[in-house]
Amino acid sequence: MDAVISIKNLIAKYGDITVLDDISVDIFPGEITVILGSSGCGKTTLLKNILRLVEPVSGSVKFWGEEVLGLDDIQMGNILRKIGMLFQSGALLNSISIYENISIPLELHTKLPRTLIDRIIKVKLNLVNLSEAIYKFPSELSGGMKKRAALARAIVLDPQILFCDEPSAGLDPLTAASLDELILSLKKQLKMTIVVVTHELASIHRIADKIIFLEQGKMLFNGTLEGAQKAGIPQIDTFFKVGRF
Amino acid sequence: MSCRIVNNILYLEGSLNAETVPETLIEVNSLLKYQNPNTIDLSNIIVLDSAGVAFLDELQSRLTTEGILLLQGANPEIQEVIKTFSSLKLEFPAQERKMGFFEKIGDSLVLAGQNFYNVMLLASEVFYWALIGIFSRKGQRKGSFAVQCSLLGSQALPILSLLSFIVGFILSLQASVQLANFGANVFIADLMAFSMVREIAPLITAIIVAGRSGSAIASEIATMQVTEEIDALKIMALSPVRYVVVPKFLAITVVMPILVMFSILVSEIGGGIIAIDYLDLSVYTFVQRSINVLTLKDIVTSFGKSIIFAWTIVIIGAYCGFQVKGGAEGVGKATTSSVVASIFAVIIWDAIFSLFYL
Ligand SMILES: Nc1ncnc2c1ncn2[C@@H]1O[C@H](COP(=O)(O)OP(=O)(O)O)[C@@H](O)[C@H]1O
Ligand SMILES: [Mg+2]
Numbered sequence: 001m002d003a004v005i006s007i008k009n010l011i012a013k014y015g016d017i018t019v020l021d022d023i024s025v026d027i028f029p030g031e032i033t034v035i036l037g038s039s040g041c042g043k044t045t046l047l048k049n050i051l052r053l054v055e056p057v058s059g060s061v062k063f064w065g066e067e068v069l070g071l072d073d074i075q076m077g078n079i080l081r082k083i084g085m086l087f088q089s090g091a092l093l094n095s096i097s098i099y100e101n102i103s104i105p106l107e108l109h110t111k112l113p114r115t116l117i118d119r120i121i122k123v124k125l126n127l128v129n130l131s132e133a134i135y136k137f138p139s140e141l142s143g144g145m146k147k148r149a150a151l152a153r154a155i156v157l158d159p160q161i162l163f164c165d166e167p168s169a170g171l172d173p174l175t176a177a178s179l180d181e182l183i184l185s186l187k188k189q190l191k192m193t194i195v196v197v198t199h200e201l202a203s204i205h206r207i208a209d210k211i212i213f214l215e216q217g218k219m220l221f222n223g224t225l226e227g228a229q230k231a232g233i234p235q236i237d238t239f240f241k242v243g244r245f
Numbered sequence: 246m247s248c249r250i251v252n253n254i255l256y257l258e259g260s261l262n263a264e265t266v267p268e269t270l271i272e273v274n275s276l277l278k279y280q281n282p283n284t285i286d287l288s289n290i291i292v293l294d295s296a297g298v299a300f301l302d303e304l305q306s307r308l309t310t311e312g313i314l315l316l317q318g319a320n321p322e323i324q325e326v327i328k329t330f331s332s333l334k335l336e337f338p339a340q341e342r343k344m345g346f347f348e349k350i351g352d353s354l355v356l357a358g359q360n361f362y363n364v365m366l367l368a369s370e371v372f373y374w375a376l377i378g379i380f381s382r383k384g385q386r387k388g389s390f391a392v393q394c395s396l397l398g399s400q401a402l403p404i405l406s407l408l409s410f411i412v413g414f415i416l417s418l419q420a421s422v423q424l425a426n427f428g429a430n431v432f433i434a435d436l437m438a439f440s441m442v443r444e445i446a447p448l449i450t451a452i453i454v455a456g457r458s459g460s461a462i463a464s465e466i467a468t469m470q471v472t473e474e475i476d477a478l479k480i481m482a483l484s485p486v487r488y489v490v491v492p493k494f495l496a497i498t499v500v501m502p503i504l505v506m507f508s509i510l511v512s513e514i515g516g517g518i519i520a521i522d523y524l525d526l527s528v529y530t531f532v533q534r535s536i537n538v539l540t541l542k543d544i545v546t547s548f549g550k551s552i553i554f555a556w557t558i559v560i561i562g563a564y565c566g567f568q569v570k571g572g573a574e575g576v577g578k579a580t581t582s583s584v585v586a587s588i589f590a591v592i593i594w595d596a597i598f599s600l601f602y603l
Binding site for chain 1: 267295302322332335336341572
């Protein structure tokens, strides 16, 4: 099977500080890949570098076999259109309502009529259990609700690849579990490739097909969940024993 | 994507996703003009996404009023997709009703009244804590007064002097043409002294202070409000008004008259250049007349009203800051409205003073 995302020798820095040191990993279609690691180890940085929100120092990132480092904005835009991202902080546009936040990608990237857009927005909000907040503004929502609204926005165009930066952090266990269900059904029904950063052990057991384990910018492990538990790497063993960092 | 109606069955074939739905919608609409299907057949659908499901929902809810509409032939995978993304049985709160024109006017009047009341409330709190703050520095950071003096005062000097110089220069240039016509050259000194001291210097200074410091105060407090810092102060049993507003309030009270004095001096220099160069006054005459024509009352009024302006600016800035609800976008709005409101208030004050010949 061809990798959907193929990362080779990726090096990322903030100023002089190397945050990611020589990361090489392939991510396969229709799989849920979980990125693990203590906070501050570079998980968010990895996602941002892959999507070129921060420009990598060197290395190669391929989406569907196409090298993206060096693409201009228009070419990159064509790739990004097939990708959804849930930011760690939600990153909703604060000056417009949740409804409008979610409708923006639909209005600007599709030719769908208003009635269908309206239906799609409502379905997506219902999927993240946020129907009651539809006409509210981001500032009127709690942290967990913002996360869910942001997830609804990330999946509104049915992207082929979905990146989620700590989707269930700050959520109650029931909502977290229902988000996991949602992620699983996106994978199953829309055959989405999903990359999730998470610390929740329960969530990892529910959703993970593959694990990438980062520590201080280095990749300690890359493979299946069972493999990770059997690999005999002390840091990973501690993680699965203690439950979280 | 193709569609046709045979025996009251609408056959959809191919892929039904965000890209193909708009065209399909047009096609189906034109078919529906002549025929009314009672079933939709999905057995040849290969790809279905949420836009496609929304399209099916739309068709169903549009056609069901004219009979029962069935989906048939979908394979299990497609059925799952439909189940997940169907919008047919969702419940949502109604959108808030938009206000009418007169309702809006009434609403904003009530709001203005409430705002005025709340500003007065805040003002009383500020005065109370400021009075106490003169005698007791508890509840204020050490050195905050000095920092605020430099922030609100000395850092405004360059722009204030530049503006005052230009205004003084222009005013006397305009006046000198008229005065020269009547041979009343020497009165340029009276004119400059009077207008600058009593009117223009306090006004220019107030506008600069509103634009620089009023907006800074509003955005600082608004940011603190948004990031829950104000709440944190309250929990630490500190009065946000005392901790944040009072140092600025005291600083501006001291600094404002100094700024006005500075503005008067610099604008007199601007005016003096014209008087001496263009109207042939001697330096001595210009200075002497300027000093002679002013009374103590003029000076006191000028400084007094500038202090009132300054208080107004600080209190309105703080009020706009405290008013912010919600997220970061509120900070920008608070800043803008603080500048507009405080310049407006300053000019109203000025009009009131003029009425009393102050
Ligand atoms: N914009 C930035 N500028 C400088 N350093 C940053 C920036 N963002 C993150 N870092 C640093 O990079 C490291 C990795 O951060 P991040 O990828 O956000 O960690 P996490 O794994 O918790 O998502 C941290 O040490 C952090 O301090
Ligand atoms: Mg992070």
